[in-house]
Amino acid sequence: MGVSTSSPEKGISVVTVDFPPVNALPVDGWFALADAVRAAGRDTGVRCVVLIARGRGFNAGVDVKEIQAHGRQALVGANRGCFEAFAAVYECEVPVVAAVQGFCLGGGVGLVGNADVIVASEDATFGLPELDRGALGAATHLARLVPQHLMRALYYTSRRATAAELHAHGSVWQVVPRAELHTAALRLAGEIAAKDGELIRLAKAAINGIDPVDVRRSYRFEQGFTFEASVSGVADRVRGTFGNKGEEGRG
Template sequence: MGITTTRDGAIALVTIDHPPVNALPVRGWFDLARAVREAGEDQSVHVVVLRAEGRGFCAGVDIKELADDPDHTALVGVNRGCAAAFGAVYDCAVPVVAAVHGFCLGGGVGLVGSADVIIASDDATFGLPEVDRGALGAATHLARLVPQHLLRALYFTARTVGAQELHRHGSVLDVVTRDELDKAALAVAGEVAAKDARVIRAAKEALNGIDPQPVRRSYRFEQGFTYEMTLLGAGGEARQRFVQGDR
């Protein structure tokens, strides 16, 4: 359990496995960042597949860890950890294919929105419950998945959107059954892995270089408002309501 890396030829599979809902604590985000970064640095790896075990892809951060955080050390840690993990996916030297099933919430959207290709199962849902948790963040990454006005509606209401709708917007490449998800992700990864790795690595760097959105900077800007909400008391109150089950 935790974050593991396995190989399928030139494809590295980085797996999130943190029961019950893949809500990662501070250490988990840094472990994930390290795994993705190391996979990209390995010259024998041509593609990374980011996947998960369990009920869903990722439920974001471990709210219980944040709720029991009198000096805000965990809040600072998880914000830095998320930034590190999202940045590792975005900056990975090789393309990252995200294989998403079930729920993909909060930090899960940050990971997927940082990836290069998304394959989703037909039960996958995506959303940012940040407003309901007294925090802000990952709108930067949701903006890479949906149009602007839908982004705002989803953000303000904390609603989720399904894989089929993201497929219609073009952000999800393929929607498959859950049983076929790993196979479909590996098939796309295999297509990329078959190319000249020197060209693919250069292509990844080139595409990041022409990206109109300053992903790292805009996400850190968002995170500043999470600190404000904590200082105002709204953040702590929301996290306590979540832990107590009053959502």
């Protein structure tokens, strides 16, 4: 349980997230993930990072129950942890391939939206149920996956898009059977890792430099409204009706 790093092939670092039952990360988990991705990117022997998760879903966002139990302190911690984890993926010195299975919700969208390439299983779904959970955020990252008006519709309704739909929009590189997900992600990572190590790092920096949106600033702006919803009491009112089953019981 937690965040671990392995090196299955030369030039590839695999960062694995494992927080049963649904990979809803506690505050410490987000910071651990950020540290692991940054450390992998700093390793000059690494040319590609693969981000994977164990279990039935890739990520269910923040641990809402932790926030319910510890209040504003946990909310601030979750905001900062998510900010650091999303930034670590985006700013990783080498390309990051995200391998997504099952549900990818809330903070999961923040992670994959900042990744360089996404490989997904056929059962993968992506969404921001934030409005149902007394929060806001990660529209910045959903907007990197789907066109503007679809992003708004998904955000306002809390509905999800399938891996096949995102593939049609060009944001998911490949959709494969679940049993083949990690193999497909490693195969793609191997193709990237075969490039010159110094040149691939320059390429990552160059591509980030021409991005039309500053994802750090954009997401930080969103987080301000999440905090406003909390201090105004709106978040607590919505969370008070929150369910307790499966990934629907976490944020």
